[in-house]
Amino acid sequence: MSNQKKRIFQIEAFQNRVVVDPKYAEKTWKILVHAIHEIYNHNASGLSFEELYRNAYNMVLHKFGEKLYSGLVTTMTAHLKEISKSIEAAQGNLFLEELNRKWNDHNKALQMIRDILMYMDRTYIPDTHKTPVHEPGLNLWRDNIIHSGKIQSRLLSTLLELVHRERTGEVIDRGLMRNIVKMLMDLGSSIYQEDFEKPFLEVSAEFYRGESQKFIECYDCGDYLKKAEIRLNEEIERVTHYLDAKSEGKITNVVEKEMIANHMMRLVHMENSGLVNMLLNDKHGDLGRMYNLFRRVPNGLAMIRDVMTSHLRETGKQLVTDAESLKDPVEYVQRLLDEKEKYDGIISLAFSNDKTFQNALNSSFEYFINLNSRSPEFISLFVDDKLRKGLKGVSEGDVEIILDKVMMIFRYLQEKDVFEKYYKQHLAKRLLSLIVKLKTACGYQYTSKLEGMFTDMKTSQDTMQGFCSSHPELTDGPTLVVQVLTTGSWPTQPSITCHLSFEMSALCEKFRSYYLGTHTDIKAIFGKGQKHELNVSTYQMCVLMLFNNADRLCYKEIEQGTAIPASDLKRCLQSMACVKGKNVLRKEPMSKDIGEDDSFFVNEKFASKFYKVKVGTVVAQKESEPEKQETRQRVEEDRKPQIEAAIVRIMKSRKVLDHNNIIAEVTKQLQSRFLANPTEIKKRIESLIEREFLERDNSDRKMYRYLA
Amino acid sequence: MKRKDTVKLISADEMEFIIDKDAAMVSQTIGNMLTSPGGFAEMELGEVTFPEISAVILEKICQYFYWALQYSRFVFLYQCLVCVNAVDILNG
Helix, strand or coil: CHHHHHHHHCHHHHHHHCCCCHHHHHHHHHHHHHHHHHHHCCCHHHCCHHHHHHHHHHHHHCCCHHHHHHHHHHHHHHHHHHHHHHHHHCCCCHHHHHHHHHHHHHHHHHHHHHHHCHHHHHHHHHHHCCCCCHHHHHHHHHHHHHCCHHHHHHHHHHHHHHHHHHHCCCCCCHHHHHHHHHHHHHCCHHHHHHHHHHHHHHHHHHHHHHHHHHHHHHCCHHHHHHHHHHHHHHHHHHHHHHCCCCHHHHHHHHHHHHHHHHHHHHHHCCCCCCHHHHHHCCCHHHHHHHHHHHCCCCCHHHHHHHHHHHHHHHHHHHHHHCHHHHHCHHHHHHHHHHHHHHHHHHHHHCCCCCHHHHHHHHHHHHHHHCCCCCHHHHHHHHHHHHHHHHHCCCCHHHHHHHHHHHHHHHHHCCCHHHHHHHHHHHHHHHHHHHHHHHHHHHCHHHHHHHHHHHHHHHHHHHHHHHHHHHCHHHCCCCCCCCCCCCCCCCCCCCCCCCCCCHHHHHHHHHHHHHHHCCCCCCCCCCCCECCCCEECCHHHHHHHHHCCCCCEEEHHHHHHHHCCCHHHHHHHHHHHHCCCCCCCEEEECCCCCCCCCCEEEECCCCCCCCCCEECCCCCCCCCCHHHHHHHHHHHHHHHHHHHHHHHHHHHHHHCEEEHHHHHHHHHHHHCCCCCCCHHHHHHHHHHHHHCCCEEECCCCCCEEEECC | CCCCCEEEEECCCCCEEEEEHHHHCCCHHHHHHHHCCCCCHHHHHCEEECCCCCHHHHHHHHHHHHHHHHHHHHHHHHHHHHHHHHHHHHCC
16 A cells, blocks of 8 residues: 555655566456457456556556557457458458448457557657557558458459449448448558559549440430539549548549540530530530530540631631622621620530630631621621611610620721721711601701701712822822812801912812813812922912912012902911911011011021921901900890899799899809899899799889799 | 436545546546446446555545646636637737
8 A cells, every 4th residue: 555655656766666576467468468358359348447557557667568569469460360250251242341340349449458558658659669559450450351361352342343333323331331431541541542542443444434435326415425424423422422532533533534535526526416516506505514524624625616616617608608698788797696696695605604715706707707808898788777777766775786796796807997988988878868867857948958068078079089080190280179068058168269379270170170061060169288288278378379470479469369358368478477487478577467568478498397387377366346246246145045044043943032132143143154234134034024934023013923 | 316427436445536527537547437438347337446546545636636627727718818819919
């Protein structure tokens, strides 16, 4: 007793007191062996943990740890050999169950032993760098059972057979499978991989190789893909249920390789059911499946993309060269739009908006649309047609949508300027016809001017072209841009008469004769550039041309020579002689204003950085008196309605208001625009009373009331 | 009479000490004894006999268990607080 006491409180001191009974170790060990034996026989309930623990403790304490450890190993080995025999003896299906059961037993026993020998684990093991009890326990199991000759191969083949059976549709005991597989995993990942996973993958590959061969003979593309998908999902499910999660990637690779990658080409090009067929028939489900499956294998998507592209180009090419559709541009474009829409649908529904496919689509469209050089023209005709229909009452939204789609097609055009050219013409025609419609709706007067303007523009262009082409000798002379305008249609431009220089007149005459050949009377107006290439107004040009024949001219001569009205002439001369940097003429005296006695010379020293110089027209500095009055009046006129509107607004909200307040309010409202004159306001109020918008209050002459 | 979460420790001189299971678990060995899958006798009866430990010693041991329990609880609580504080600080 006292020994124990000492032992617990003075741990160091115990060696001296130990009873080293040589037989002691042997005895103790026997007890433990017996205990282990009982444990393996499920007889532990008769044992006292405390006793066994104490014994083990004592052995370690008395330096018999070595004996304990090695003894343990020997004993366990012996037991395991027994167990292995019993497992081997198991028949057929019971094999796996027996193995499972024994494994569970072993684990339990191992834990118990470990608990009893805890002290050894904690003290002896670290000191000697051996492995804790648990490990040799597992290793012993592995060596004696799993790697025992008879069991190893049988185990593997049983497992694989079960998997195979499940693949062919049988139901197997998944729980059992899971336990066994877990056992392998517990024994170490290398065991799992070597003893099971590797062969499993090989067998699976073979299986799927065979299956895919069979399927591809029997099924069409769509069905085959369905089957492949099913198998793939099956394998994934298998892994979740009873395999190591790390196997998922590996087995899916096997399936993908065998079922998809190896047969990709054949599937895609399968007659009557391959990719092309799916595209033609908008089989979105099948296409989507193909996309998902092929995405898993290298180059899968690339293959789909390539086949789609070449098919698209073929069909597109046919579309644009088909004689039938070429007859009707609207039909042509409509078919293009339909095709685009179809593929957009396919890409968004089946190919999950994959950008690479979108790009392939775009490049294909671009390719074949531009094969036909008349595409731009047709597109412009189509747009034209749609706009026309748009007027007829098709909802604006629809037209918008259609135009958007056309825009997409338009982007594919490489020759967008061709489109522009055609479209301009069509647009012009369109607008003209619109005007025609307006005319029928609102009467001739309403539209005559508009019509006139458009017609003029067109005629000008045509005439110009005609003139130039019929007089090729004029190309090196002054170039002519003519706008043939119908008087009255165009916003007022006072028709100017002036004398033109000789060359210009000659040119003018030529044009006039040409034109008169086809049209009635006109006045030709020229605008031109010269030498240093001056861009000048007509008047300025006339003046300058005079200087071709004379070096110096006085104001009166110029006036006579050009017959330009005085004020305009003065301005014209001012801009040419007095503006800094643009003084193509010199004036004497050098004053800002033009006097009747001024003389003008050509400015030899005129220099400019630019080749083309634009000489503007100086704005009139001062407005003449009558003009001023006129402007003033016009402004006053404009103000009247504004004042009236303000009065009405105020009275509407206030209902009743007295005179002074009205004035104040109106002034305040209008002060952002102009300063209202009280007299004017009064006048406006009177006018409104007359027109029965307001009334004077009967009792108070100063109050006004709003009349609804 | 015996509550579910107690164990009985019996000393060499047959003194019985009934303590909470939590306290007993302070000793890993006792813990293992009680939870070992084997179905040892101890687990069956819920009592552990120590034929080599006297009552006086065993008494001290039980006292130690309780002290250790409190201390470990304290330690545990303290650790919790430190963690919460740290989390708080880290979360800004």
